[in-house]
Every structure is written in structure tokens, then in C-alpha cells.
Amino acid sequence: MVRYMFLIIFVLTLIIPPNSGADRVTFVKKPIPAPPPRLVLKTSWKEFHQLNDIQDPVREVKCQVALDYIKQRTGNRALPIFYAIKLHTDTNHILLMTSLIDHESRFRNVNGSAGEIGPCQIKPTTLMCLCREIRTISEAKSILADVSNNVMFSYQLLKKLGLGEKPLGSVLCQYNGSSQQQAYAEYVTNKYKALEKNAGSLRI
DSSP, X not given: OHHHHHHHHHHHHHHSOTXXXXXXXXXXXXXXXXXXXXXXXXXXXXXXXXXXXXXXXXXXXXXXXXXXXXXXXXXXXXXXXXXXXXXXXOGGGHHHHHXXXXXXXXXXXXXXXXXXXXXTTBOHHHHHXXXXXXXXXXXXXXXHTSHHHHHHHHHHHHHHTTBTTBOXXXXXXXXXXXXXXXXXXXXXXXXXXXXXHXXXXXXX
16 A cells, blocks of 8 residues: 555656646746936037037127126126026127126126016016916026026016017116116116127127
């Protein structure tokens, strides 16, 4: 009897191979998705804009005049403001924006006593009127605190007020909107004309 039992066990070991998996639980590892590729800039912000403008000598001259003037006034402290002007402003208005920011904030990212923000001294409520997508004061303040955004929206506001279509003095008076708007417009216009004269003398 015992011999038959050993024989049955031997036959079963032949029929069912070891490690068949019948009595084991297999865990399948799901592959981890690869992270999205990161954007790698091959050139610095400054180098990018230099390359971008290389085919426009008039723009380069005006940018150089603006940069020299800003450095003369602030050293290297206000270079981010210069790059914002260069990025967001048309060639004809680079020196106008330079003159406007000089008067508004002396090329500083500061807050005004009446709630104005940044180098161009824009009020959050003004930005909310300019961009209906911005619905809260806190959101507007956060956007205007960024130098690049501040310069960009300032230039957009000037164009909405008629820059290039209406007399410059009228546009600047509307932009300022204070009791001193006439003196403001005259100062910015005179500084703008002086910088344009310097740019004209540098052109070949």
C-alpha cells in the first residue's frame, strides 16, 4: 500500500511541474510614465533679444540709446526694465516708454501713494478695465508687480488711448489723469524728443 502511495506521488510530480504558478500571486509593476521634457533655453534672455533684433539697425540704435540713458540714471539696477521695454515696445516707441518710466518711477519697481504699482505706475483698477479677464484687485496687483507685465500693459494702455493716432500730448494727459497732466505730458514729450535726437545722431 505504501509502495502504491509513493508511486502516485511520483506520477503527480511528473504531471505538475514545480513553480507552475498555480499557487502563487504574481505582482505586475506598471511602468512609471516619463516626466514631460523641460524647456531648455540655449541662450540667455538678453542674447535672445539681441539676436531677434539683429536685422533692424534702427531698433538697435534706439535700444542702445535707451540702455545708455537707463544705465546713466541707475547703473545696472534697472536692466530688467530695459529688457521689458525692448520686449514689449514697437521700435517707434522704445524711447517714449523710456521717457515715461523715467518720469513715473525713475526706473524703480515701486508702489505709489495712490495705489499705483510698478515702474509705469498703473493702478489695479486701470488694469481691470483694460483686461476684463482680471476680476479681482489682488490678482491685478500680483500681475502688475511683475516688471515685464507692468511695462507690457502700460504700452497696451497707451495704444488703447490712441498712441500713434492722436496727438502725443493728449495721449499722455489721459495716461496721467492728474491735475498736473499738462506738465507731465510736456516733460515726457521733451525727454522723448531729446532721446530721439540722440538716436538720430548715432544712425549711419
